[in-house]
Amino acid sequence: MLSDAELSKLRWRCRRGFLENDLVLERLLKARGNEFTRDEFTQLKALLELDDNNLWDIIAGRNDDYPPDTEPMVATLRQTLSTH
Amino acid sequence: MAQTIHKYDAVVVGAGGAGMRCSLQLAKAGLRVAVLSKVFPTRSHTVAAQGGIGASLGNMDEDNWHYHFYDTVKGSDWLGDQDAIEFMCREAPKVVYELEHMGMPFDRNPDGTIYQRPFGGHSAKYGEKPVPRACAAADRTGHAMLHTLYQNNVRNKTQFFVEWMALDLIRDSEGDVVGVTALEMETGEVAIFHAKCVLLATGGAGRIFAASTNAFINTGDGLGMAARAGIPLEDMEFWQFHPTGVHNAGVLLTEGCRGEGAILRNKNGERFMERYAPKLKDLAPRDFVSRCMDQEIKEGRGCGPNGDYIALDLTHLGGETIMKRLPSVHEIGKNFANVDVIKEPIPVVPTIHYQMGGVPTNIHGQVVVPKNGNPNTIINGLYAIGEASCVSVHGANRLGTNSLLDLLVFGRAAGNHLVETALGSKAHKPLPANAADYSLSRIAVLDNSTSGEYPQDVANDLRKTMQLHAGVFRTQASMDEGVKKVVAIDERAKHLSLKDKSKIFNTARVEALEVANLMEAAKATMVSAAARKESRGAHTVDDYGDTVEHPLGRNDQEWMKHTLWYTEGNRLDYKPVNLKPLTVESIPPVKRTF
Numbered sequence: 051m052l053s054d055a056e057l058s059k060l061r062w063r064c065r066r067g068f069l070e071n072d073l074v075l076e077r078l079l080k081a082r083g084n085e086f087t088r089d090e091f092t093q094l095k096a097l098l099e100l101d102d103n104n105l106w107d108i109i110a111g112r113n114d115d116y117p118p119d120t121e122p123m124v125a126t127l128r129q130t131l132s133t134h
Numbered sequence: 135m136a137q138t139i140h141k142y143d144a145v146v147v148g149a150g151g152a153g154m155r156c157s158l159q160l161a162k163a164g165l166r167v168a169v170l171s172k173v174f175p176t177r178s179h180t181v182a183a184q185g186g187i188g189a190s191l192g193n194m195d196e197d198n199w200h201y202h203f204y205d206t207v208k209g210s211d212w213l214g215d216q217d218a219i220e221f222m223c224r225e226a227p228k229v230v231y232e233l234e235h236m237g238m239p240f241d242r243n244p245d246g247t248i249y250q251r252p253f254g255g256h257s258a259k260y261g262e263k264p265v266p267r268a269c270a271a272a273d274r275t276g277h278a279m280l281h282t283l284y285q286n287n288v289r290n291k292t293q294f295f296v297e298w299m300a301l302d303l304i305r306d307s308e309g310d311v312v313g314v315t316a317l318e319m320e321t322g323e324v325a326i327f328h329a330k331c332v333l334l335a336t337g338g339a340g341r342i343f344a345a346s347t348n349a350f351i352n353t354g355d356g357l358g359m360a361a362r363a364g365i366p367l368e369d370m371e372f373w374q375f376h377p378t379g380v381h382n383a384g385v386l387l388t389e390g391c392r393g394e395g396a397i398l399r400n401k402n403g404e405r406f407m408e409r410y411a412p413k414l415k416d417l418a419p420r421d422f423v424s425r426c427m428d429q430e431i432k433e434g435r436g437c438g439p440n441g442d443y444i445a446l447d448l449t450h451l452g453g454e455t456i457m458k459r460l461p462s463v464h465e466i467g468k469n470f471a472n473v474d475v476i477k478e479p480i481p482v483v484p485t486i487h488y489q490m491g492g493v494p495t496n497i498h499g500q501v502v503v504p505k506n507g508n509p510n511t512i513i514n515g516l517y518a519i520g521e522a523s524c525v526s527v528h529g530a531n532r533l534g535t536n537s538l539l540d541l542l543v544f545g546r547a548a549g550n551h552l553v554e555t556a557l558g559s560k561a562h563k564p565l566p567a568n569a570a571d572y573s574l575s576r577i578a579v580l581d582n583s584t585s586g587e588y589p590q591d592v593a594n595d596l597r598k599t600m601q602l603h604a605g606v607f608r609t610q611a612s613m614d615e616g617v618k619k620v621v622a623i624d625e626r627a628k629h630l631s632l633k634d635k636s637k638i639f640n641t642a643r644v645e646a647l648e649v650a651n652l653m654e655a656a657k658a659t660m661v662s663a664a665a666r667k668e669s670r671g672a673h674t675v676d677d678y679g680d681t682v683e684h685p686l687g688r689n690d691q692e693w694m695k696h697t698l699w700y701t702e703g704n705r706l707d708y709k710p711v712n713l714k715p716l717t718v719e720s721i722p723p724v725k726r727t728f
């Protein structure tokens with residue numbers, strides 16, 4: 051189980067430098083609510099450490115140079131982007 | 135519990151382009167400087183800037199600062215202060231070359247000089263023809279700039295406080311600013327930053343509107359802090375609509391598209407800007423293009439099943455140019471409009487983009503207010519720079535690329551001014567007793583709430599109201615109604631309730647504190663807009679149309695003046711526009727045609 055503080059921090063880190071990332075991450079948070087497994091949480095946290103442009107390139111499928119163990123979350127984010 | 139006190143020579147609130155350009159100047163001079171930021175510095179909104187930085191380098195075509203000065207004055211619809219505009223345009227090449235020397239990876243020409251692209255409103259020979267003036271790093275100029283500045287700051291030992299939210303200015307009995315309170319999100323504790331000077335570099339408040347190109351973080355915190363401290367906000371009725379926000383998403387398509395040759399078309403496929411602006415066409419200034427688009431839509435020539443958007447056509451540029459010069463435009467088309475811009479036009483509408491108004495300053499970044507008959511009395515210890523400030527170089531309408539330029543020029547100028555006034559050797563003024571009490575009481579109200587609305591519900595209503603009553607299409611009646619609605623929402627915002635009252639990383643509390651700032655920015659905008667009985671730049675009101683006496687609705691006799699809005703009593707004051715440049719002849723007001 052993730053603590054409220056962990057989730058809250060995750061939500062804050064989803065505040066990004068530009069709107070494209072904000073919109074995709076907002077869609078993800080809306081769709082998932084507080085339902086993240088520990089694994090998903092760790093992966094998303096790692097991706098959120100990236101610069102906005104790198105993150106966006108990865109989400110948009112322009113760049114596959116993401117940390118290898120974040121692949122499932124990258125797939126989720128790409129899916130979230132394309133099902134808008 | 136006593137608050138922790140951090141002591142610095144200077145505290146910069148905000149780690150965007152403006153804040154970090156300034157902190158760099160201070161740190162390089164050996165001053166002790168702290169930079170507070172709600173997010174990691176390189177995730178500041180400056181990272182969104184794609185198009186470029188305006189400077190008359192003349193690398194592609196003949197250009198000089200006089201042309202840039204003329205364009206900026208005209209673009210501002212004669213609300214910009216001509217001393218500040220001259221200062222900015224003259225400094226522009228210098229700040230760009232400095233950035234180049236710091237390691238900024240600008241695009242290059244084959245001869246090694248910085249590549250420059252054309253941008254709306256930038257012309258040579260006083261409006262005769264478009265000139266390439268934008269210095270860019272592909273379509274990631276803001277990203278490259280932030281990284282360059284961040285690395286240089288780290289090297290010079292600027293101290294960053296990341297995920298700290300500044301709350302309120304601390305003023306002493308003489309009205310001088312002696313520090314700022316801030317909330318550390320990780321612990322939920324409020325601390326005091328005791329400083330010889332505080333610089334507001336918090337960016338704009340673009341999230342007061344429902345349809346915006348701005349990231350969610352742009353909540354106008356510096357405006358709220360200034361307003362609550364009794365400082366007026368200047369020219370807040372002027373908000374720029376970017377002509378090319380993606381229909382239904384808000385995401386921006388850079389003006390670089392039109393710089394590279396993209397064309398706006400109505401439902402008949404007509405390049406309608408040729409009719410409105412025979413010389414500059416699609417590259418006329420943003421307020422003008424936005425209004426023409428609005429006109430096309432209103433007159434039934436909009437595209438799509440509801441006739442409610444305009445088509446931006448890049449297809450003739452070819453896949454190679456698009457992928458080389460505008461790669462993110464391709465991505466955005468695919469992901470937010472379901473369109474391949476290489477093959478088909480993309481639906482766009484004018485979308486809120488940039489705040490021309492802000493905290494009033496002089497060209498050194500010092501905050502100035504009316505006092506004892508002087509409209510520009512300095513507030514000791516307080517500076518404002520970047521989008522949070524109003525110096526005023528953008529007047530009623532900003533030219534594209536002039537914002538990044540503004541950050542660099544005035545961030546640097548504020549830093550230099552502080553260094554020149556020997557900040558390091560000055561003593562700290564004492565903090566007043568209970569300096570954090572006001573901020574603590576604001577938090578206590580939230581923590582003790584037992585009923586009330588959630589911050590996001592109130593913020594959403596505010597955004598819808600602003601969109602409806604202070605959007606691209608304004609009428610006097612609608613703005614008057616908007617004032618009443620915003621005042622009513624302000625009452626609701628005083629009674630917010632928090633779902634979560636924990637201390638550690640409480641995002642709900644942070645959002646509630648942001649709503650207080652959004653409210654100040656929105657009230658300033660709505661009240662200032664309803665009071666200005668003319669059309670000028672981005673403030674276009676249907677009631678004040680084109681007449682012989684008032685061309686394009688602009689009434690220079692009565693309204694060539696800056697608005698100053700005070701939160702107390704929603705009061706307004708005005709001050710004159712400075713039409714006198716520093717060294718050259720004034721550009722006299724004429725009707726704007728392109």
Ligand SMILES: Cc1cc2nc3c(=O)[nH]c(=O)nc-3n(C[C@H](O)[C@H](O)[C@H](O)COP(=O)(O)OP(=O)(O)OC[C@H]3O[C@@H](n4cnc5c(N)ncnc54)[C@H](O)[C@@H]3O)c2cc1C
Nearest residue numbers: 148149150151152172180185186300337520521535537538
């Ligand atoms: C999509 C887009 C594209 C653009 N492209 C261009 C362009 O090509 N050329 C151009 O000239 N202009 C462009 N602009 C405009 C320009 O990017 C902005 O005006 C400019 O970057 C603002 O910079 P800033 O330093 O004032 O603020 P920001 O970059 O917004 O930084 C604000 C900083 O303040 C911090 N902050 C805010 N509140 C608080 C608080 N309470 N406590 C602590 N920290 C706080 C934030 O964390 C952040 O670090 C563009 C704007 C958008 C939206």
